[in-house]
Amino acid sequence: MTNKSSNQKLIKRFIEYIEIDSESGEEEQFAKRLIADLKKLGLTPTRDKIGNIFVNIKGEAANAPTILLNAHIDTVTPGKNIKPIIKGDKVQSDGTTILGADNKAGVVAIIEALEIIKEEKIPHGNLLVVFTVQEETGLYGSKHIDRKKLKADFGFVFDGGGPETIHNAAPAQKNIEVWIKGKAAHAGVHPEQGINAIKVASEAIAKMKQGRIDFETTANIGIISGGKATNIIPEEVYVKGEARSHNPQKLKKQLDHMVGCFKNVCQKHRAKLKYKIIDMYPSFKIPAKHKIFSLASKPYTLKPSGGGSDANMFNKYGIPSIILGAGAHDLHGVKERLSIKELVFGTKMIVGLIRQCSKKQ
Numbered sequence: 001m002t003n004k005s006s007n008q009k010l011i012k013r014f015i016e017y018i019e020i021d022s023e024s025g026e027e028e029q030f031a032k033r034l035i036a037d038l039k040k041l042g043l044t045p046t047r048d049k050i051g052n053i054f055v056n057i058k059g060e061a062a063n064a065p066t067i068l069l070n071a072h073i074d075t076v077t078p079g080k081n082i083k084p085i086i087k088g089d090k091v092q093s094d095g096t097t098i099l100g101a102d103n104k105a106g107v108v109a110i111i112e113a114l115e116i117i118k119e120e121k122i123p124h125g126n127l128l129v130v131f132t133v134q135e136e137t138g139l140y141g142s143k144h145i146d147r148k149k150l151k152a153d154f155g156f157v158f159d160g161g162g163p164e165t166i167h168n169a170a171p172a173q174k175n176i177e178v179w180i181k182g183k184a185a186h187a188g189v190h191p192e193q194g195i196n197a198i199k200v201a202s203e204a205i206a207k208m209k210q211g212r213i214d215f216e217t218t219a220n221i222g223i224i225s226g227g228k229a230t231n232i233i234p235e236e237v238y239v240k241g242e243a244r245s246h247n248p249q250k251l252k253k254q255l256d257h258m259v260g261c262f263k264n265v266c267q268k269h270r271a272k273l274k275y276k277i278i279d280m281y282p283s284f285k286i287p288a289k290h291k292i293f294s295l296a297s298k299p300y301t302l303k304p305s306g307g308g309s310d311a312n313m314f315n316k317y318g319i320p321s322i323i324l325g326a327g328a329h330d331l332h333g334v335k336e337r338l339s340i341k342e343l344v345f346g347t348k349m350i351v352g353l354i355r356q357c358s359k360k361q
């Protein structure tokens with residue numbers, strides 16, 4: 001096949017995939033299409049209880065490592081009724097939705113690579129392809145994955161941006177949920193009898209270090225809600241935030257600081273405080289000299305990621321895993337775009353990786 005027609009096939013598949021809605025928790029229609037496509041390749045996909053899709057492809061080289069190829073099949077919102085527009089090398093949405101290149105660029109690159117190794121009879125070792133559900137909702141799919149089906153020596157998660165960057169580290173994240181209870185009173189008649197929960201929360205948040213704390217730590221208060229009417233001193237406020245760090249001690253320190261701000265201010269104003277810390281995912285770091293990098297095609301730059309992905313969980317499960325890209329950019333917003341050139345390159349990279357892994361390590 002010529003380069004041009006194979007690229008067109010790749011784009012056609014990408015467009016078809018993003019036109020099937022698959023917001024987190026509503027991936028079934030897309031999962032069915034993917035399973036049909038895998039079966040067309042002569043493969044036997046299986047699923048676990050929560051819907052993750054697995055394909056084991058046996059290799060001919062006895063001593064080659066088993067490699068895990070992963071992408072997630074859910075998208076963030078607004079991801080319904082996506083209308084892609086192709087402009088030169090770019091694919092974008094019409095501006096009312098996301099594009100869904102996160103992570104369907106990765107899904108397409110994996111499927112196309114599997115097709116290429118089949119058509120061109122490229123020798124390979126054992127492959128484990130895993131398409132995860134509900135990654136965008138706090139890695140729910142990989143957190144609840146059937147671990148018995150997850151046996152591999154190295155993991156490659158195609159959930160990055162440009163294919164020339166490899167993420168070999170990602171932060172841990174913890175969320176904080178806070179409920180502040182003050183005292184309701186009539187705002188015009190008895191304001192001195194009330195304790196304004198909104199004011200208490202604002203004072204605590206204003207004192208809090210947020211944003212980029214240092215080169216490897218961030219924090220953010222993202223949700224605040226409360227109050228009923230202008231003539232009532234608000235009794236209750238709910239606040240939700242997060243902290244991330246590549247360093248577990250720094251993550252703990254930042255969370256302690258955030259909790260401390262709420263505690264001090266609530267005590268000062270005699271408001272009641274309830275809070276909960278939620279462990280979202282652990283951090284990971286794969287050193288540059290690790291064997292896994294001998295499998296990736298050069299040139300590339302190593303860069304820590306600012307966010308969590310299924311790689312965080314795979315590393316936790318003992319499969320050294322890194323994050324590669326297949327051309328998705330400006331993720332999680334209506335300006336999301338795909339670089340066709342990079343998707344083509346990402347697909348070639350997967351084929352190269354599979355070829356490289358066919359040899360004894």
Ligand SMILES: [Zn+2]
Binds near residue numbers: 072102103135159
């Ligand atoms: Zn993603």
